[in-house]
Amino acid sequence: MIDPADIDIPDFLTRWYGPPTASSEQLPPEASWLPEPLRQWYGLASRWPELQSGGNRMYRPSHIQPDRGKAVFMEDSTGDWVWAFDSAEPDRVYEGEPGGAWSQAPENLAEFLAHATVRETIVLTQFGRLCAQVPDEFLPEILAPMEEVGFRGWKWPRPDQRIFLNDSLAANVGPAVDPQAPWRNRDGYAAVRVAGIEPSLLEYLDSVSSLAWIDLGPDR
Structure with missing residues (x-):
């Protein structure tokens, strides 16, 4: 870590x-x-x-x-x-x-x-991917290129947010929203946002099962 x-x-x-x-x-x-x-x-x-x-x-x-x-x-x-x-x-x-x-x-x-x-950098980067409903079993493959940072977090927007980094990728992982009850977390799922300093660095995500990634630009 x-x-x-x-x-x-x-x-x-x-x-x-x-x-x-x-x-x-x-x-x-x-x-x-x-x-x-x-x-x-x-x-x-x-x-x-x-x-x-x-x-x-x-x-x-x-x-x-x-x-x-x-x-x-x-x-x-x-x-x-x-x-x-x-x-x-x-x-x-x-x-x-x-x-x-x-x-x-x-x-x-x-x-x-x-x-x-x-x-904020993960949010502001020019090249990013988001999947709001990632089954937990796919997290090891998504996060394999990175290492978790030992941040101890805060409560917003939901507790248990985690950050992963390497020299050219960064990811924020947090609880997924339960589609049937948006005030609750969905057990067994995570919301994942991955950012890269170059768009080609995110192409490995295309091979992770059949997850529907959304291409993102900066949130400004």
């Missing part, structure tokens, strides 16, 4: 997006109170602007304000789920519905941001 701490995020971004298209911007002085991992992420996002066009929305530094001990820094694409760091212990990440109860995420802030960056 890949240790999240071993992922060189600038190298990862260069492989997936190419060299940075801009120089790193300096954050304004009023953002100096933000945790170091978050300040580093904003530096990366200024060099690779693609990071700011994904499904989840990272707040601008000036919009992050502490509220009852928590400072929200990211929300999902619909605004139904948010993530915050603890003002007193900023390495801790919390998640939940806006205005609802907070639940501590299992990842510290640095690991969370690495996880979010890799996951």
